[in-house]
Amino acid sequence: MRIGWAITGAGHFLKESVEILIGLAKKYEVTVFLSNAGEEVLKMYGLFESVSKITGGYYKELALDSEQSFSYPITGRLSLGKYDLLIVSPTTSNTVGKIIHGIADSLVTNCVAQAGKGGVKTLIVPVDLEPGDVETVLPSKLELDKCEDCEICEAAELCPNRAIIPKTEIDLLKCIGCGNCKNSCPFSAISEGKIITIHMRAIDIENTEKLMGMEDIHVLKNPNELKEFI
Ligand SMILES: Cc1cc2nc3c(=O)[nH]c(=O)nc-3n(C[C@H](O)[C@H](O)[C@H](O)COP(=O)(O)O)c2cc1C
Structure with missing residues (x-):
């Protein structure tokens, strides 16, 4: 087939x-x-x-x-x-x-x-x-409330595509979802696969x-x- x-x-x-x-x-x-x-x-x-x-x-x-x-x-x-x-x-x-x-x-x-x-x-x-709300999953996201604005951002340093703008956001058009950032941030400020609810x-x-x-x-x-x- x-x-x-x-x-x-x-x-x-x-x-x-x-x-x-x-x-x-x-x-x-x-x-x-x-x-x-x-x-x-x-x-x-x-x-x-x-x-x-x-x-x-x-x-x-x-x-x-x-x-x-x-x-x-x-x-x-x-x-x-x-x-x-x-x-x-x-x-x-x-x-x-x-x-x-x-x-x-x-x-x-x-x-x-x-x-x-x-x-x-x-x-x-x-x-x-169907009408109503659905749960969906996000790609990597910088959680600003957890970001400590370190002098050297380890997550940004390890990102192969320089997608992380410290204390600001992840440039998703550069992100390749490798997960390096999530594993390297000592403050767990990067979430991956966060579930959110959206309205249809x-x-x-x-x-x-x-x-x-x-x-x-x-x-x-x-x-x-x-x-x-x-
Ligand atoms: C991370 C991310 C997730 C997205 N998820 C959805 C989705 O679940 N459903 C949807 O209709 N559009 C979603 N979009 C928006 C579409 O990618 C956008 O409307 C795009 O223009 C669709 O083009 P296409 O229909 O040619 O693929 C998402 C965009 C991003 C950046």
Whole structure:
């Protein structure tokens, strides 16, 4: 079986999705497609390297939106029906909003559009599913109330990408989620995987409901449902 797996820029369901992706790549030929935000967020959560490692070779590429151009020729494989399945997990509210309006102006939204044209079954795991609040996990964060503003910030010194601005914040666009900072700060001022509660917007829930009504698209509630489906 040949699978296309697209990842968008959602922290929610990201770790769970990557775990299942890695398992599938052991058995099947998997091409990974990353939205620009997907690439950034994977790095922030320290998961980019694990995803890179499972890719390599024809039909096992790591296709980055940041390396594509406007017409996304690689997604033509989906319109030619070269994949048995396209999975988009996790799927941001932004990408769901585009898909339900037929917009295909990014790598991942193009994958979905071309899969529809090529009769490739598409499984989508949206992060905004039901009204109310959900708990989600943050990448590394500098907790200012614990930061002692040391003369030499050990966490900043050990950061391979100079992502830490002492007594201020972590520049997440530089962070690769390696965890060095968390382990080196003597005051435990860096949290990793902190759980926060966020509120689901009504418009995002409505969009997910519309997604459920789209032909050739199956909406799953959780990445774990992918295993059963496959
Ligand atoms: C650390 C982090 C976590 C994020 N998590 C989510 C999320 O869980 N759900 C979501 O809809 N957007 C999330 N975003 C925002 C998206 O990355 C942003 O809307 C982006 O433009 C989506 O682009 P894409 O749909 O092309 O991937 C997150 C952003 C950051 C920096």
